[in-house]
Amino acid sequence: MIGVVGAGGDVTGCLESLEATPGVEKAVRISAPYKFVSKEFRKERTIIKVGRAEIGGDEFITMAGPCSVESEKQIMETAEAVAAAGATILRGGAFKPRTSPYDFQGMEGEGLKLLAKAREATGLAVITEVMSDRDVDLVAEYADILQIGARNMQNFALLKVLGRCGRPIMLKRGLSATIKELLMSAEYIVAHGNPQVMLCERGIRTFETATRNTCDISAVPVLNELTHLPVIIDPSHAAGKRSLVPALAKAAVAVGADGMIVEVHPCPEKAVSDGAQSLTIEGFREMMRTLRGYRELWKQEREAEMPLAV
Amino acid sequence: MIGVVGAGGDVTGCLESLEATPGVEKAVRISAPYKFVSKEFRKERTIIKVGRAEIGGDEFITMAGPCSVESEKQIMETAEAVAAAGATILRGGAFKPRTSPYDFQGMEGEGLKLLAKAREATGLAVITEVMSDRDVDLVAEYADILQIGARNMQNFALLKVLGRCGRPIMLKRGLSATIKELLMSAEYIVAHGNPQVMLCERGIRTFETATRNTCDISAVPVLNELTHLPVIIDPSHAAGKRSLVPALAKAAVAVGADGMIVEVHPCPEKAVSDGAQSLTIEGFREMMRTLRGYRELWKQEREAEMPLAV
C-alpha cells in the first residue's frame, strides 16, 4: 500500500506511469487532506480482529468495564459480569487523564496486570488508555487495543509512535475536534505504519449543560461516508448520566456504529471516577438484551441493500 | 389546573390549605423554573390529537413535505406521495424565515390555501410556521398545528399570543438554546392557556461543519425525563444533507422520540429552499419502510416495562 502526497497540480501522467510500475496494482488520485483512511483509497471496510471480536464486521461490539481499575475484586467481578452479558472486550483505565492533579491518577502498571488477569479468566480482550509515548511499549505488552483519549487526539508525538506499536488503536475524538481533524489524526497513525485504527465519538463540547457532552450521533453516518475505519460510540462520556446511556446505545446501533465502549461498575456510587455515568451490572445486562433486536434490523437492512452474490 | 409561583421559602402550610380549598384536587410543590410542562406537575404524557395522528401515543408520527410551498402541483404531488408512504401530517412553509431579505419569503396567504387544499385531498393534517403574532389568527385558520421556528423560540410576545390561539403548537429549539430554556419557552405557551405543545429538536449550533447543525439526540431522553410533552426530531435541518437523514430518523425512533418532521420534495434539485437536505419521494418511501421495525422494538420494550393491568 503506497500513497503519494503532493502539492496538487496535474498528476494524471504521473498516475499512469505509477500504474505501469511493476508491483503497483492501482494508483488513485485522492483529493481529501487525508488519504489512507479515506474511502477513496480503500473501498472495503477495515475489520479489526481482537480476541473473539471482529470490529467493523457483522456484530455490534461491546467494550465494557469500569472507568478505572480499582482493585482485583472490582475488575474480576466486572469482567465476569460483562462477559456473561455479551461484551467481548473489557475496558478499564490504568493510566487516568484527570483534569486535576489531585484526583486519582490510576493504578498504572499494577492496573495493567489486573486487566491481563481478567483477560485470562474471562477470555475478554482488553482495551486501556495510553497517555504518553514513553508508556506505549508497556501498555502494548498488556493490552489488546490501545485507547487514545480525547485530550490526546492531537498529541502528534504520541500518534507517530502508535504507528509502530503493533496493536490496534481506538482514537477518541477531541472535545472540540471536527470530524475532519479526527480523520487527520487517524491518518497520522496509519501513515506511520499502523492501519488498525478505529474511531470513537464520545461527545463534543457545547453550551448545553444537561449532559456532560453532546453526543454527535451524526458523526457515525458522516464517518461511514468518508472512511473505511470502524466507528465506536461512547455513550457514557457523552451523556455523563447513567439513565441516558441505554437510549444513546440504541441510537448508536440504529445509525450503524460498529460498537460501543461503556462504563459499568459493580457499585457505581463507590467508584473512584465517573460513578454518575457508570451502569450497574444489572442495568448493563438489561441494556444488552434490548440492543440485540436493533442490530438484527440493521443486518436485515444491509442484506437488502447488497447485491446477491452469484 | 392552577399553579402557584413564589419566591421559595417554606410553603408546606400553604400547600395544605390550598388542598383544603373546594375545587382543588391536589397541590404540588414544584422546584423547577418551569411548572406546567414538568413531570412533577403532570405524570401522564400529553397526547395531542390532530387528524388521524395521536402525537405522544403509540405510533411514531411522521410530518413530511417540502420546505416551502411552491406551487399547487408541487404541494399536491408531495402530499399524496407522503400520505401513501405513511405520513399523517403535511409540512410546508408559507411564511419563510430567511436569513437574507433577498431570499424567497414564502407564498404567504396563497401558500396557506394550497396547504388546506392538500389536506382536503389527502386527509393529512397540516403543520406550518407562523412568524409574527399578527399572523397567528390567519395561520390558525388554515393549519392544524402552528410551528414556531428556532429563531422565534424566545420571541416572547409571540409565545404569549399562542397561549390563546386554540391550536396545538410545535416549538422548535433555538440554535443555541439549552433544554431548560426550551422548556421555559414552552411554559410561556402553557401558562398563557394552551397546554397542547410539542417540542422539536432540530440541531444545535456547534463548531462542526460537516453537518448543518449538530443533532443533539440526547435531548430526547433528557426531555422525556423532565417533561410530559411530546418530542419531535427534525433530522433534515439537523443534518443539512439528504444522505444523513435516514440514519438520524432511525436514531430518533431508537431513543424514543414521538415523531419526526422531515423535508421531502418531488425534485429536490429544483427546490427554492433547502434542496440539499430534502429527500426525494422514493428516498422517503424507503426510509419509512425501514423505520417500522424500530418502532415495533420500542413498543415491545415499553410493554415489557409496564406493569400488567389486572
Next chain:
Amino acid sequence: MIGVVGAGGDVTGCLESLEATPGVEKAVRISAPYKFVSKEFRKERTIIKVGRAEIGGDEFITMAGPCSVESEKQIMETAEAVAAAGATILRGGAFKPRTSPYDFQGMEGEGLKLLAKAREATGLAVITEVMSDRDVDLVAEYADILQIGARNMQNFALLKVLGRCGRPIMLKRGLSATIKELLMSAEYIVAHGNPQVMLCERGIRTFETATRNTCDISAVPVLNELTHLPVIIDPSHAAGKRSLVPALAKAAVAVGADGMIVEVHPCPEKAVSDGAQSLTIEGFREMMRTLRGYRELWKQEREAEMPLAV
C-alpha cells in the same frame, strides 16, 4: 439609493446602462449576500445623531442605565447620575424579554413614560427595547432609539416593520449568530427603508461558564472592515459580572467600537433583574474617568492615518 439584486451572471453591461440612466450617479456590483450595509455600497461611515450624541463619529458614546425601569425614583436618580458622569443616552427596559414567564416582564407603557420623563429632566436621549411588531409605534413614540434584543435578531417580521418606524435601531447580535447573519438582519431593516442602524456585540454563547457569555471582541474590527454601520459593545451582558465590565469597556475603546451600552443601578443588590452585572453609580463614574485617555489615543491614531486635507 437603489440596489439591484440578482442571481449572479454577467452584469457588466447592465451596470453600464444603469449608469447611463438619468438620475443614476453610480452603479456598483456587490458580491456579499448583504448590500446596503456593506462598505462596498457606501464608503463613508454612517453617523446617527440622537440628542447630543453622534454615534459613529469622533466620540465614544455611552448608553447607561438600569436593566429594567423599576420606579420613578430609580430611573430619575440613575439618569441624573449617568448624565453627570458623561453618558449621553439613557438605557432602561420597559418591555423585558425574560426566559421564564414567571420573571418580571417590565413596566411596559408606564416604563416608557418614566423614560420620557427622565429625558426631559436630563437631556439624555432614550434607548429601550421593543419585542413585538405590535409595539413598534408605541415604543417609537417615547424612545429615541429602538433596541432589538439578541433573541429577536432573526425575528424577521419585526425587522421588516422597523424599516418603516422612523427611529434609529440598535440591533443586538443573537446568542449564536454569526457576524454575517447579523449583517443580513441589519440588511432587512435597511432594505425596508431605515438606514439608521447600529450593531451591538453583546457576547456569544460558548462552553465557557466563568462569564455569562463570551465577549467576541474581534467582532468590532471584523465589522469595521465589512460595514459602514456604527458598532456598539455591551460589556454588561457579555461579562455577566460587575467586576469585569470596566476591562471590557476599555477593550471596546481600544478596538475601535463607536460606543457601549452598560447597566448601572443605584443599588444593584436590589435590582429586579441583572443585578450581578450592574455597575454601581460610583463604579460607573470611575470607569468613565479611565476611558477618556483610551479614546484620545484612538483619535490620535486616526488622525495619523488620515491624509491631510489641502
Next chain:
Amino acid sequence: MIGVVGAGGDVTGCLESLEATPGVEKAVRISAPYKFVSKEFRKERTIIKVGRAEIGGDEFITMAGPCSVESEKQIMETAEAVAAAGATILRGGAFKPRTSPYDFQGMEGEGLKLLAKAREATGLAVITEVMSDRDVDLVAEYADILQIGARNMQNFALLKVLGRCGRPIMLKRGLSATIKELLMSAEYIVAHGNPQVMLCERGIRTFETATRNTCDISAVPVLNELTHLPVIIDPSHAAGKRSLVPALAKAAVAVGADGMIVEVHPCPEKAVSDGAQSLTIEGFREMMRTLRGYRELWKQEREAEMPLAV
C-alpha cells in the same frame, strides 16, 4: 511552600496544628480545585524573569517571530527586526504540531540551533514549543521558555515532566478548555515542582467563522481575579487574519494582559505556515508604536489604585 490536599470536611483544627509546626509560616484553607496557582494561596503576582524581560511586571512583554523557523536567513532577519521594534523575546517553532501528517513538521533540532544563534546575535530570549515529554530536555537546552500548545494543554504526562525541567513554561489554553481547566493544567506543572508558569489565551473554538478562533478577551480579567500567574494574549492565532491583529493587541493591553505572542514574518506570503495571520515587519513596527500609549495609561491607572508607600 507546602499545600495540603484533602477531601473536604472540617480542617480548622488541622490548619491550626499545622501553623504550630516549626518551619510553617502560615496555613491557608483553599477551596478551589487548584491551589498553588490561586490568589488565595499567593497574593503577590508571579514575575518571571527571562533575559531582559520581566513577565508579570510593569512592562507589556512582546514575544514575536515567525510561526516556523524556516532558514537561518529568515530567523536572523526577523529576530533583528523585532528586537529593533521593541520585542524582548523571539518566538519560532522548531517542532510543529500540524493537523495533517503531510504538512511541514518543523526543522526540529536544527531549528533549535538557529534560535539559539539568533539569541546570541540579538540578546532576545527564546520561546519555542515542546510537543513530547521525550523532547523536554533537548528543548530546555536551547530555549528560555518552553511553550505548550493548545492541543497539549491536557497532555498530563507532558505537564508532569515540565514540573522538573528548570525552565519557565507558557501554557496555552486548549481550543475548548474552560478557564478552570487551564488553571488545573497549570496546577499540574506547579505541583510537580515548577512555579514559573504563564498562561496564554489564544482564542477558543466557536461557531463563528469570520475569525480562525474567538479571542476570549474576558479571560484576562477573569484570570487576573483568580491567579497570580502572568497572562499572555496570542492575537495571531485568535484572529487568523493579519489585519485584525493590531486591534486585538491593543485590547490585550487595555484589559491588563502581561504580554503578547505574535507572529511576524519577513515575507508572509511565502511562509510555510500561518502566513495569513503573520504581520509583516513593517506592520509589526507600526503596531508596536501604537501600543506604548495604551500601556502608559494602564500604568497610570495602577498607580492611582495603589496606596502610597510611606
